[in-house]
Amino acid sequence: MELTTDILKNLIKSAQMAIEHEIGCDECFDELHELAEMELAGKSPAEAMPLVKDHLDKCGSCREEYKALLEALQNIENGQK
Numbered sequence: 031m032e033l034t035t036d037i038l039k040n041l042i043k044s045a046q047m048a049i050e051h052e053i054g055c056d057e058c059f060d061e062l063h064e065l066a067e068m069e070l071a072g073k074s075p076a077e078a079m080p081l082v083k084d085h086l087d088k089c090g091s092c093r094e095e096y097k098a099l100l101e102a103l104q105n106i107e108n109g110q111k
Contacts, residue, residue, distance in 0.1 A: 033079075050056060050083065051081060052084065052085065053081045053082065053084075053085050055085075055091065055092055057087060058082055058085040058089070058092045059092065059095065061079060061082045061094065062082070062092070062096050062099055063099065064079065065079055065082050065083070065086075065096065066096065066099050066100045066103050067103070069100060070100070070103055070104065070107060
């Protein structure tokens, strides 16, 4: 497989954007409830949990799980008011 200039540029860009410590899906999933609760409380989850936020930005599966959890919690919260 021949590496084209575009592929090399994308690889370099990805490497530059990578953070030193990343988390995987399992660790992210374990933290989703805290992130959702923070967001519902009006706090900045991106500042408090940057590794989880970074993972959600990169992983569509975890992002969908987070959106579903957040929506469920919002529905529960709205039902209790």
